[in-house]
Amino acid sequence: MRHPAFFLGLCLMVLTACESPEPPYSAVPPGFPQVLHPQDNAPTPERVALGERLFFDPILSFDSTLSCGSCHKPEFAFADTARISPGIHGRLGFRNSPSLINTAYQPDFMLDGGVPTLEMQVLAPIDADFEFDFNTAELVERLQAHPEYPALMQEAYGRDDAFALTRALAAFQRTLIEGGNRHETGQLTPAEQRGEALFEAHCGSCHSGFNYTNYQFLSVGLYTVYAPDSGRAGITGKPGDSGKFRVPSLRNVALTPPYMHDGSLRTLEEVVAFFNSGGVGHRNQDERVKPLGLSAEDEADLVAFLKAL
Amino acid sequence: MFRFPKFRLAAGSTLLLAAVGALIAVSSSSCDKDELIDLLVEVRMAPGGMDYSPSSTYTINGTAVSFSTLRFYMHDPGVSDGTTTMSTDAYVLAAPSSAPVMVGQVFNDDYDYFTFNLGIDSVTNHADPSTYVSSSVLAPQTPNMHWSWSSGYIFLRIDGMFDADGDGTPESPFETHLGTDNFYTPIMVSGNVEDDGDHLHVELVFDPIKLFDGFAFASDPSDPMTVTTHTMDNMPLAMTMRGNLSSAFSLE
Numbered sequence: 001m002r003h004p005a006f007f008l009g010l011c012l013m014v015l016t017a018c019e020s021p022e023p024p025y026s027a028v029p030p031g032f033p034q035v036l037h038p039q040d041n042a043p044t045p046e047r048v049a050l051g052e053r054l055f056f057d058p059i060l061s062f063d064s065t066l067s068c069g070s071c072h073k074p075e076f077a078f079a080d081t082a083r084i085s086p087g088i089h090g091r092l093g094f095r096n097s098p099s100l101i102n103t104a105y106q107p108d109f110m111l112d113g114g115v116p117t118l119e120m121q122v123l124a125p126i127d128a129d130f131e132f133d134f135n136t137a138e139l140v141e142r143l144q145a146h147p148e149y150p151a152l153m154q155e156a157y158g159r160d161d162a163f164a165l166t167r168a169l170a171a172f173q174r175t176l177i178e179g180g181n182r183h184e185t186g187q188l189t190p191a192e193q194r195g196e197a198l199f200e201a202h203c204g205s206c207h208s209g210f211n212y213t214n215y216q217f218l219s220v221g222l223y224t225v226y227a228p229d230s231g232r233a234g235i236t237g238k239p240g241d242s243g244k245f246r247v248p249s250l251r252n253v254a255l256t257p258p259y260m261h262d263g264s265l266r267t268l269e270e271v272v273a274f275f276n277s278g279g280v281g282h283r284n285q286d287e288r289v290k291p292l293g294l295s296a297e298d299e300a301d302l303v304a305f306l307k308a309l
Numbered sequence: 310m311f312r313f314p315k316f317r318l319a320a321g322s323t324l325l326l327a328a329v330g331a332l333i334a335v336s337s338s339s340c341d342k343d344e345l346i347d348l349l350v351e352v353r354m355a356p357g358g359m360d361y362s363p364s365s366t367y368t369i370n371g372t373a374v375s376f377s378t379l380r381f382y383m384h385d386p387g388v389s390d391g392t393t394t395m396s397t398d399a400y401v402l403a404a405p406s407s408a409p410v411m412v413g414q415v416f417n418d419d420y421d422y423f424t425f426n427l428g429i430d431s432v433t434n435h436a437d438p439s440t441y442v443s444s445s446v447l448a449p450q451t452p453n454m455h456w457s458w459s460s461g462y463i464f465l466r467i468d469g470m471f472d473a474d475g476d477g478t479p480e481s482p483f484e485t486h487l488g489t490d491n492f493y494t495p496i497m498v499s500g501n502v503e504d505d506g507d508h509l510h511v512e513l514v515f516d517p518i519k520l521f522d523g524f525a526f527a528s529d530p531s532d533p534m535t536v537t538t539h540t541m542d543n544m545p546l547a548m549t550m551r552g553n554l555s556s557a558f559s560l561e
Contacts, residue, residue: 040440110458114458114459114460115457115458115459115460116435116460117437119437119439120437120439120457120460122439123438123439123449123455123457124457124458126457127453127455127457128457128458135449135451135452135453136438136439136449136453136457137443137448137449137450137451138451140443140449161439161442161443161448162438162439162443162448162449163439163440165439166437166439167439234459234541235459237489237541
């Protein structure tokens with residue numbers, strides 16, 4: 001393994017060799033914290049451009065039919081409107097594709113938090129049989145035989161292996177930063193403002209902060225039995241984690257139907273009606289999910305607010 | 310193919326090493342026991358004590374099976390006289406017909422046990438495989454030895470076919486993958502480990518069939534989960550296999 005100093009040296013070289021001004025990777029929307037980049041993956045134009053190209057290149061899937069962008073579509077805030085996005089040969093997994101906007105801020109990845117870094121997350125779709133159904137070692141060999149990728153990887157990272165593949169895709173995804181919705185710029189209509197007040201009262205303790213999530217794993221009581229997908233318990237093995245999924249960000253939520261970890265609720269109206277009903281009483285259900293007694297107008301206002309995010 | 314270029318003497322041995330140096334410096338007597346010698350580890354897959362071939366059929370508790378994948382990680386291989394263990398911190402990926410691996414050095418002596426941990430220690434287990442150079446056993450492998458959705462290594466992987474319809478020919482797939490930190494298991498295999506002239510050569514024999522002892526292999530062939538485990542999704546089978554681990558290893 002190479003010494004970290006090697007990479008530092010490489011970054012400095014790349015930065016100084018760079019003619020055009022580098023994009024301001026440190027610029028974030030007002031009120032947002034700085035994006036933290038891992039030491040071995042500071043962003044450079046070469047790295048981000050390589051990651052973007054890989055993200056939309058079907059070369060990553062075994063039969064070269066599917067890219068990351070097939071399930072994380074830019075027009076839907078890098079999520080998908082299919083309940084379950086098909087993998088190769090139309091195979092279906094069991095979770096709804098989440099948005100990748102502001103994924104740079106997540107403390108962990110996957111809806112159950114099973115993956116600790118954005119770099120390591122790249123390995124998951126590659127070998128899932130319902131996604132790319134491939135193998136990282138073989139994918140690297142395929143990339144090394146490509147006319148352009150080896151040089152691009154060498155230029156960006158000084159190596160053309162799984163390290164460059166995972167780093168580049170993560171570097172690109174850390175640039176998917178977005179803020180400044182109508183809630184943040186103070187342009188809400190009266191109905192949306194009423195919705196905002198209801199949201200603060202009933203939803204804001206979980207969907208809190210600049211990204212409308214506290215990043216905790218909680219059960220909202222969607223089912224009495226979570227099977228086969230038990231959520232966080234599938235990672236920790238603890239029965240007390242059954243039914244728990246990460247509180248999702250609600251930014252761009254109007255663009256990303258259907259909803260919940262399995263895409264089982266089709267519209268925001270259905271989601272709001274669900275929370276108003278108070279959940280089914282799952283044994284790990286968070287106590288904040290309880291019957292709210294909202295009127296039809298309240299529900300409509302809440303939906304209007306969600307659509308402004 | 311499975312050499313990992315990392316080597317540490319067991320804790321406390323730096324001092325010992327200094328002592329040895331001093332000893333060699335003052336006396337010129339050639340006391341072999343104080344010399345360091347390479348520890349070579351070779352693993353042989355032997356289902357039911359027979360030679361392994363992917364096209365052969367074996368029998369597990371009366372059910373015909375074949376094995377397409379037989380692989381496991383060993384960490385910290387070493388030798389022991391029963392009280393003191395000297396280990397190497399190396400990682401070895403054992404697979405059919407792989408060459409002997411030099412895992413590190415130990416004092417030149419006769420030992421009664423070969424020791425290792427099955428699996429990957431909890432820190433390395435959750436580290437990023439893509440940071441290793443491709444030649445490392447910890448880098449992404451074919452067949453895959455990593456659960457990317459939960460970010461941990463597959464410690465032991467046995468895949469194959471079994472005879473579900475009772476015609477004597479294996480036709481239904483099964484997969485047994487053991488992993489997660491709780492399955493990191495110390496193994497002590499007794500047998501003579503002796504100097505073969507240039508090194509201590511350990512020939513470890515692994516019998517996968519022993520892992521299924523006490524397990525009704527095809528109790529319900531219609532339910533693939535009876536013969537498949539990725540550890541968390543079928544804990545009873547994973548625990549049975551873990552309980553049988555020690556008996557699956559012997560020295561040549």
